[in-house]
Amino acid sequence: MSDTKDLLPLFKSVAERVDRRSFETVTRESVITDLGIDSLSMMQIVGEMETEFSIQIPDEDLVEIVTVGDLCSKVERRVG
Amino acid sequence: MRTFVEVLRDNAVYADHAHTFVRMDGSERTISFPDLWRRSCQRAHRLHELGLRKGDRVALILPEPDTFVLAFMGALTAGLVPVPMYPPMTLAKMEAYGETVRHILASSGARALVTVPGLEAMLRTHLVEAVANRGGEEADVRVILDHELEGELSERPTAPCDVSLDDLAFLQFTSGSTRKPKGVMVTHRNLSTNAHAIMFDGLRATSRDRGVSWLPLYHDMGLIGFVVAPLYAQVQVKFLPTLNFIRRPAIWLDAIHRFRGSITFAPNFAFALAARAVSDEQSKDWDLSCLKAVGCGAEPIQPATLRRFVERFSAKGLRPEALLPCYGLAEATLAVTFASLPDPMRTETLDAKAMHGGTATLAEGADGLELVSCGRTFPGFELAIRGEDGGTLGDRAVGEVWVRGPSVMQGYFEQPEETAEVLRDGWLRTGDLGYLVGGELFVCGRAKDLIILHGKNYYPQDIERVVSETQGIRPDQCVAFARPGTEGEECVIVAEAQTASIDPREVASQVKQRVRAELGLPVAEVVFIKRNTLPKTSSGKVRRRDTRARLEAGELELLVARKTAVPAARASSPAAV
Numbered sequence: 001m002s003d004t005k006d007l008l009p010l011f012k013s014v015a016e017r018v019d020r021r022s023f024e025t026v027t028r029e030s031v032i033t034d035l036g037i038d039s040l041s042m043m044q045i046v047g048e049m050e051t052e053f054s055i056q057i058p059d060e061d062l063v064e065i066v067t068v069g070d071l072c073s074k075v076e077r078r079v080g
Numbered sequence: 081m082r083t084f085v086e087v088l089r090d091n092a093v094y095a096d097h098a099h100t101f102v103r104m105d106g107s108e109r110t111i112s113f114p115d116l117w118r119r120s121c122q123r124a125h126r127l128h129e130l131g132l133r134k135g136d137r138v139a140l141i142l143p144e145p146d147t148f149v150l151a152f153m154g155a156l157t158a159g160l161v162p163v164p165m166y167p168p169m170t171l172a173k174m175e176a177y178g179e180t181v182r183h184i185l186a187s188s189g190a191r192a193l194v195t196v197p198g199l200e201a202m203l204r205t206h207l208v209e210a211v212a213n214r215g216g217e218e219a220d221v222r223v224i225l226d227h228e229l230e231g232e233l234s235e236r237p238t239a240p241c242d243v244s245l246d247d248l249a250f251l252q253f254t255s256g257s258t259r260k261p262k263g264v265m266v267t268h269r270n271l272s273t274n275a276h277a278i279m280f281d282g283l284r285a286t287s288r289d290r291g292v293s294w295l296p297l298y299h300d301m302g303l304i305g306f307v308v309a310p311l312y313a314q315v316q317v318k319f320l321p322t323l324n325f326i327r328r329p330a331i332w333l334d335a336i337h338r339f340r341g342s343i344t345f346a347p348n349f350a351f352a353l354a355a356r357a358v359s360d361e362q363s364k365d366w367d368l369s370c371l372k373a374v375g376c377g378a379e380p381i382q383p384a385t386l387r388r389f390v391e392r393f394s395a396k397g398l399r400p401e402a403l404l405p406c407y408g409l410a411e412a413t414l415a416v417t418f419a420s421l422p423d424p425m426r427t428e429t430l431d432a433k434a435m436h437g438g439t440a441t442l443a444e445g446a447d448g449l450e451l452v453s454c455g456r457t458f459p460g461f462e463l464a465i466r467g468e469d470g471g472t473l474g475d476r477a478v479g480e481v482w483v484r485g486p487s488v489m490q491g492y493f494e495q496p497e498e499t500a501e502v503l504r505d506g507w508l509r510t511g512d513l514g515y516l517v518g519g520e521l522f523v524c525g526r527a528k529d530l531i532i533l534h535g536k537n538y539y540p541q542d543i544e545r546v547v548s549e550t551q552g553i554r555p556d557q558c559v560a561f562a563r564p565g566t567e568g569e570e571c572v573i574v575a576e577a578q579t580a581s582i583d584p585r586e587v588a589s590q591v592k593q594r595v596r597a598e599l600g601l602p603v604a605e606v607v608f609i610k611r612n613t614l615p616k617t618s619s620g621k622v623r624r625r626d627t628r629a630r631l632e633a634g635e636l637e638l639l640v641a642r643k644t645a646v647p648a649a650r651a652s653s654p655a656a657v
């Protein structure tokens with residue numbers, strides 16, 4: 001993890017913007033559906049993170065995302 | 081007046097016209113107008129070969145825009161009654177999805193279901209249950225995969241049967257959260273009259289116009305507004321998948337720029353999303369001066385959101401007068417009113433106190449509730465505002481919006497009681513609150529207290545049930561309602577606390593989490609009030625609108641002071657009738 005950027009803070013701020021509520025206590029282990037993030041919000045969050053770094057996560061990778069950390073890792077791998 | 085099938089047939093002479101479909105993987109498919117007719121006829125014959133006959137309902141669950149549109153047109157050409165249904169989305173709550181699928185399959189009495197191989201196994205399990213609920217057997221409903229509808233195209237295509245204006249065209253199931261959706265019966269006459277109203281009276285469209293839409297095709301605004309109506313005016317359309325827009329909002333305006341789109345429609349939330357999520361880099365080359373009609377409808381319209389959208393993109397050539405607020409509902413096929421095309425958006429700022437009393441009086445100062453004019457109804461249609469006793473009210477009196485005209489539905493499929501509740505002497509009771517000024521309609525709320533967020537409907541009773549089950553809340557002593565927020569409406573709960581010693585932060589957090597988890601709805605604020613102070617009717621029913629008005633007026637007996645006061649201009653709202 002030394003040279004990769006931790007994207008948890010970015011996830012929190014994007015999710016807060018998209019869902020208009022606080023995600024202060026979220027960790028990388030948090031399960032996304034348990035946070036009450038629905039599929040439309042999830043798409044917006046993924047899209048905003050992709051736009052932020054001008055990257056694209058393939059659709060088939062999206063189904064593997066269960067936790068917040070899963071999503072962050074997918075983005076980190078493409079940014080780092 | 082021609083039926084949609086006759087329009088499809090007659091459009092086959094426009095070989096230089098085509099629809100463009102963007103698929104979910106980003107690839108494009110172009111289908112010319114002659115090809116639309118050839119493929120519709122070929123699919124229609126195939127559906128008859130598969131044993132389906134005129135009047136049979138056929139459910140469609142097809143995620144890609146091109147296959148959905150071809151199957152829909154093929155079914156209409158075959159004289160069948162398509163039942164468009166929404167496909168499951170990634171991470172969607174599959175349990176709730178299954179329930180809706182079973183309900184629609186059973187209540188529409190569908191004889192066939194057209195879908196894609198990837199969804200077949202999942203849908204079959206729901207189908208078995210749905211058929212059993214209707215007292216039938218699995219073999220009664222045929223599952224057809226979309227590629228089975230393909231076949232050889234004829235050079236001289238013909239429809240397999242006649243379709244007339246008074247035939248049932250399709251069933252539009254109204255969206256609902258946990259309530260059972262109802263099937264709106266739309267006839268070919270309903271479709272044709274509404275298509276004429278939209279394209280010619282509302283949009284003054286010509287064959288030089290071009291439409292761009294990412295709207296879901298299983299709902300009225302996307303389906304009638306872009307699949308059906310444009311063909312009456314030979315308008316070519318570019319269709320984008322809904323989820324692709326949600327993930328990358330820039331593709332909507334980018335498609336308008338590239339395709340030189342002149343007509344587009346979206347609900348309020350999409351304008352907020354586009355203004356926020358499109359980057360300067362994405363929009364740097366755009367020229368949006370081609371847009372002549374940017375329709376906004378389907379959920380409460382917030383003037384500030386639309387203004388922000390125009391400000392954000394005016395440097396790209398977007399003209400403020402292109403904004404076109406409109407009003408409609410599935411029970412009237414789609415459109416009921418359109419703002420005047422050449423005029424900029426018109427709003428009124430109203431006195432909050434007078435609105436609570438049921439009168440739309442203009443505010444003295446700048447503070448007050450700002451509402452958008454949704455324009456006038458179309459030739460051949462009538463609007464009325466009625467009070468609770470059914471009497472017609474005059475200008476500026478707030479009441480329920482009623483509409484009469486050739487696009488009003490025949491009723492809800494196989495639901496005579498629900499139909500009788502909303503149809504009287506040819507008039508449709510919309511369930512929406514509004515007022516008229518010289519024929520111009522301003523919509524200000526919903527008579528049934530329905531909460532609409534991001535295009536989804538939530539019934540307050542469902543939210544209140546979940547809140548009631550939360551530790552620290554007095555059961556059934558709470559109400560849920562919507563108020564305007566910064567980006568569309570937001571949900572507020574007012575609840576009596578179990579005891580005065582609850583930890584308000586903890587209970588509020590519990591309430592928000594539970595509502596979110598069970599209904600998928602974000603709650604903006606939980607307000608705690610003292611025991612036995614929730615406004616009720618004499619028969620003990622909660623009074624949502626009264627509670628909301630009192631909260632805004634500072635008249636509720638709060639148990640805990642509110643963290644942030646909501647600015648008066650945003651908080652005020654009509655209570656009325």
